[in-house]
Amino acid sequence: MAWDFETDPAYQAKLDWADEFVRQEVEPLDLAFPHLQFVPLDGGRRKAIDPLKERVREQGLWATHLGPDLGGQGYGQLRLALLNEILGRSSWAPIVFGCQAPDTGNAEIIAHYGTPEQKERYLRPLLDGELFSCYSMTEPQAGADPTQFTTRARRDGDDWIIDGWKFFSSNASTAAFLIVMAVTNPDVSAYQGMSMFLVPADTPGIKIVRNVGLYGEPDNEGQHALIHYDGVRVPAGALLGGEGQAFVIAQTRLGGGRIHHAMRTIGLARKAIDMMCERALSRETAGSRLADKQFVQGYIADSYAQLQQFRLFVLYTAWEIDKYNDYKKVRKDIAAVKVVMPTVLHDIAWRAMQVHGALGVTNEMPFFGMVHGAAVMGLADGPTEVHKGTVAKQVLRDYRPTDDMWPTGWMPRLREQAQEKYAQFLEHEVGNQ
Ligand SMILES: Cc1cc2nc3c(=O)[nH]c(=O)nc-3n(C[C@H](O)[C@H](O)[C@H](O)COP(=O)(O)OP(=O)(O)OC[C@H]3O[C@@H](n4cnc5c(N)ncnc54)[C@H](O)[C@@H]3O)c2cc1C
Numbered sequence: 001m002a003w004d005f006e007t008d009p010a011y012q013a014k015l016d017w018a019d020e021f022v023r024q025e026v027e028p029l030d031l032a033f034p035h036l037q038f039v040p041l042d043g044g045r046r047k048a049i050d051p052l053k054e055r056v057r058e059q060g061l062w063a064t065h066l067g068p069d070l071g072g073q074g075y076g077q078l079r080l081a082l083l084n085e086i087l088g089r090s091s092w093a094p095i096v097f098g099c100q101a102p103d104t105g106n107a108e109i110i111a112h113y114g115t116p117e118q119k120e121r122y123l124r125p126l127l128d129g130e131l132f133s134c135y136s137m138t139e140p141q142a143g144a145d146p147t148q149f150t151t152r153a154r155r156d157g158d159d160w161i162i163d164g165w166k167f168f169s170s171n172a173s174t175a176a177f178l179i180v181m182a183v184t185n186p187d188v189s190a191y192q193g194m195s196m197f198l199v200p201a202d203t204p205g206i207k208i209v210r211n212v213g214l215y216g217e218p219d220n221e222g223q224h225a226l227i228h229y230d231g232v233r234v235p236a237g238a239l240l241g242g243e244g245q246a247f248v249i250a251q252t253r254l255g256g257g258r259i260h261h262a263m264r265t266i267g268l269a270r271k272a273i274d275m276m277c278e279r280a281l282s283r284e285t286a287g288s289r290l291a292d293k294q295f296v297q298g299y300i301a302d303s304y305a306q307l308q309q310f311r312l313f314v315l316y317t318a319w320e321i322d323k324y325n326d327y328k329k330v331r332k333d334i335a336a337v338k339v340v341m342p343t344v345l346h347d348i349a350w351r352a353m354q355v356h357g358a359l360g361v362t363n364e365m366p367f368f369g370m371v372h373g374a375a376v377m378g379l380a381d382g383p384t385e386v387h388k389g390t391v392a393k394q395v396l397r398d399y400r401p402t403d404d405m406w407p408t409g410w411m412p413r414l415r416e417q418a419q420e421k422y423a424q425f426l427e428h429e430v431g432n433q
Contacts, residue, residue: 011075018083019086022086022093025052026052026096029096038095038175053096061097070111087267088268088271089267089271099260102171109252113249131176133178138168139165152183152186161231162205167224169226169227170224178227181196182197195242199232205230206229207228251328258338262337262341263318265377266310272351276352303348331394335387338387342374345370346371349373
């Protein structure tokens with residue numbers, strides 16, 4: 001009987017260390033250096049953050065998503081989930097622990113598909129946390145449906161020339177390189193006709209037209225770039241994986257990224273519950289504490305139950321990834337986790353906000369940011385609706401249609417069969433007595 005919900009004591013000790021470290025040292029970075037996680041370190045920030053990274057390395061918790069060949073511990077996804085739920089409390093924590101999106105996913109695909117030269121040039125510094133990367137896939141006219149992408153890469157001698165537009169390329173303005181998805185053969189299906197390129201950010205022809213911000217951020221100071229690739233020339237060695245492999249590579253990347261977001265969301269939602277409970281116990285109105293009001297008790301109970309269900313689902317999915325070591329096999333559950341994630345965070349953050357009254361909606365508390373973050377989660381890495389479609393298709397694979405006029409579960413026939421089966425034990429009753 002291998003089901004086990006306990007963490008081994010040695011790793012639990014590391015988690016306890018991480019929990020204390022994140023609360024004491026890392027969460028304050030969110031307030032001291034807000035929104036600067038993806039700006040390369042210099043000056044005071046480097047002095048503050050490098051020693052923290054060093055302490056993480058000393059604990060063997062740096063980049064734990066990686067195998068030992070890439071400088072990680074090879075802990076696997078389940079252990080990463082337990083760590084990530086701690087890191088989810090702070091925007092800076094993934095940077096300090098060397099496991100921030102989108103760089104984790106980008107590192108993963110370079111590790112998987114990159115040539116030795118590409119690994120040396122991009123992967124090493126990425127894993128050392130010394131540079132940032134950008135994943136440039138979505139286009140202004142098409143996001144959820146990559147078959148509609150039009151950004152084109154054409155051969156010119158040994159080089160490729162990339163032309164087109166990309167939208168929502170996160171961190172493009174601070175990234176050292178971009179991973180660009182482009183059509184290399186328009187004559188075959190998009191699934192075989194697109195390729196990925198590793199493009200240094202200073203390559204001539206990359207024009208960041210706008211840095212789009214999320215709601216509430218100042219104009220043109222956001223992190224999500226609209227980019228015009230205008231005759232961007234790269235050598236043959238910039239191709240990542242084989243020609244036509246972009247879809248396969250994208251699936252590898254996004255599978256991992258989605259589950260990592262979910263792991264961190266557990267931590268963020270738990271933080272909202274912590275704050276809701278403290279407030280409920282501390283605030284009195286109409287003759288009793290908020291904690292004594294049944295509506296508020298309902299908020300707390302619903303939030304606890306919702307988070308527990310979500311957490312177990314995420315941990316189970318992480319366990320499946322470790323077991324099968326094949327994202328395709330776990331696709332259904334990764335997509336289902338992605339579907340549930342925005343609702344869990346939204347509902348819990350919303351209740352916590354409500355329990356805080358007017359203070360809850362101010363910029364002095366984090367709840368509105370969480371609610372907004374939940375909305376973003378329903379889009380980034382693919383809209384909820386698309387993932388629901390994936391889940392449904394995968395679920396339906398396990399079923400077959402019936403050609404009978406009545407469904408298999410039609411009860412009159414089942415009853416007849418059941419009565420036949422147990423005829424010898426059934427008493428024959430007559431009339432109404
Ligand atoms: C904060 C953030 C960061 C991002 N970072 C990156 C990044 O770094 N790199 C990158 O390439 N992209 C990034 N994206 C883009 C993201 O991947 C796209 O937003 C997403 O794929 C959806 O594409 P779209 O916005 O064009 O919406 P559309 O494709 O236009 O879809 C709009 C809506 O239509 C509905 N819809 C679409 N398809 C279906 C369907 N099949 N069935 C039912 N309904 C459907 C859904 O309601 C969907 O929300 C980011 C997005 C956000 C919000």
